[in-house]
């Protein structure tokens with residue numbers, strides 16, 4: 001079956017109660033602050049074999065993002081039943097992206113936040129990158145590694161809807177033949193990808209950059225580290241410079257939907273993964289035995 005033939009699902013919370021909407025009908029008002037200002041938060045969750053992955057940790061991060069943006073605390077039970085309603089009946093052989101979106105509501109009206117969910121197939125391109133990896137460009141995010149910790153209005157650590165800079169960086173990388181980006185700080189530290197966490201391996205250790213630089217705390221990185229430790233790896237959160245990525249045995253961009261995509265080149269210089277990517281996919285439970 002063609003990707004486009006699979007259902008696209010839209011749901012919302014109306015007065016705290018989940019309801020599914022006709023995907024062909026508009027679901028957001030033109031005055032919604034999420035639409036006109038990017039003023040809101042979201043989460044992307046993988047639906048695999050018909051089940052929603054990591055719901056509890058994603059709802060915890062949604063709650064943290066709401067705190068950082070001064071939005072009301074999400075009603076976890078209501079969001080969980082909205083996620084379940086969307087995933088109910090989703091074909092188990094199709095991987096899906098479940099997006100939970102909460103905005104500040106309508107401009108000029110003291111109404112409730114808008115709470116929406118969408119479910120659509122994972123793009124084939126994303127699955128290909130999981131299998132084959134990505135070439136990356138190192139691009140400056142234009143802030144020092146400690147700036148966001150002292151400037152809370154920059155929303156470090158929040159998964160806000162304001163992703164125009166992130167997708168612009170991806171477009172920029174693509175215009176020069178790469179497929180993804182590793183952001184660096186103005187003081188030369190590795191931050192994160194526009195939609196992913198950087199993880200690198202040396203020997204039997206996995207490493208990732210620290211969150212006090214304002215990067216998003218990744219649920220996939222946390223999951224990977226937990227499973228890697230059980231499998232006998234050591235893990236560490238360490239300030240990282242680009243030279244560490246060049247010298248590493250393997251580097252991945254990890255995120256909920258794509259899983260782990262090995263970095264196959266950095267600024268045009270090719271690099272390998274020491275054959276470790278299948279192990280990482282196994283630790284993330286992304287291999288169909």
Ligand code: PLP
Nearest residue numbers: 195196197216218219220255256
């Ligand atoms: N960093 C950023 C900026 C992201 O947008 C994402 C996910 O979209 C991640 C990291 C990875 O987070 P997770 O593993 O929870 O999907």
